[in-house]
Amino acid sequence: MNELEGQEYSYRGATSEGHMIPHRNAHGSPQLTNLVTHHMPSAPGYSRIDETQREDDYATYRILHPVACDPMPQVTHYSPATYSEYILAQPSHYHCPYNPWASQGAFHHGMPSAEMCRGIPSIGPDAYCLEGYSMHQGFRHGNHSNAFLLSSHGEENMGEKSPAQTSNIQQPVQVVCDVDAGGQLVMLNQWSPGHIPRSMMTGVHSEFQSSSAEDRSIHVDVNSLSTSEMGNSEMTMSSHNTSSLSPGSQTLVVEQEDVVQPKGCERLKWEKSKRPCNCTKSQCLKLYCECFAYGEFCNNCKCVNCFNNTEHDLERSQAVKACLVRNPGAFRPKIGSRKQGTVKGCHTKGCNCKRSGCLKNYCECYEVTSFTDDNQMCPLASITPDVVEATCGCLLVQAEEAEKEGLTAPHAERMILEEFGQCLTQIVGSIFKSTNIGV
DNA sequence: GAGTTTGAAACT
């Protein structure tokens, strides 16, 4: 039994900052877990003792099953980190594959999680960022925020640690997840910019307001999926870091809802039609600025007196905050794709067109319609509810077979994951076929 | 390219 088992922590949370405060441990020195989940019942090993947020903003967590080396790494296993690791952790860049608000695509380790949270417009203000060393509440003192941030810290920053910990903690890994807002995940420092899975890219500005499920993500350990099963370059990148990631941390998370919904069309539209802004008075720090609204830095724009760049991080951060104060959903996509299996965007807000009759590009609804028509079919539209249902059925069959055969849990999981890999291969193949991608 | 129109964002 790990000495951390049963350890209780409190979360001292202000609006933008917070820390995990261990009540005590066997050696009198605080130790911190690197995973705390909030409203995440599917994360074994940790439980929040007091599910309701208390008035003093403390929440207590208990580590139930600290990590042991698992021959079958799972996403739900995370290794503990010592307090000294926290103290010794030096600022380092965490690459964020597609977070538009990360400066030059990177977070600083020392960056408050709330800042990271704020920096991820699509996650929005409803998100909580939780991390083992410091857990920061998001923007709202609500009870429904289900985003969390997982982290394990780099070996290079480690101080004292047990051999078991050494074997588990190898490389910084952070994940920001907004389960509440649709299961969006941001994985930090998982891959180099050239190794970003397309499946994640497409969900950057996806619609997530319709989400209400607490945890609809399918967690897939890419270690368990062979390259051949992945079958395409988007996936093979996962093996890129196989040797450097801790067990359980190298995880490809496939969001069930993402699979269902053809998300990202608005984002694709933006990227496709990306053009320099011409802002002159807003300093590109208002939502008038498309770059800003999409969480992009101005790049090669024709704007004047632009503050939407890395040199003005502070101003930009304040502007983002101001926007979120005015409208917590300010950075959420205006166009979503709620209708499963369809391509047409769903205007989550609704336009207020009067004179244009929604027939000019002034109207965002019209813009999206034009975009989708021009681009024929969003690849993810191939993933219909039927496909998802069929996939889930296959996985259930595998689970049942494993149960019948009396296989161990790791073995059963492997079977299911292998099946999932095969399903993904078929789905991707189908998408390629239907969209002529790569043909 | 300048001027006008338009609707979203911001402000009061």
Added chain:
DNA sequence: CAGTTTCAAACTC
């Protein structure tokens, strides 16, 4: 919350 102003993109000439 409604009305007004500001803003930048879309549009017209």
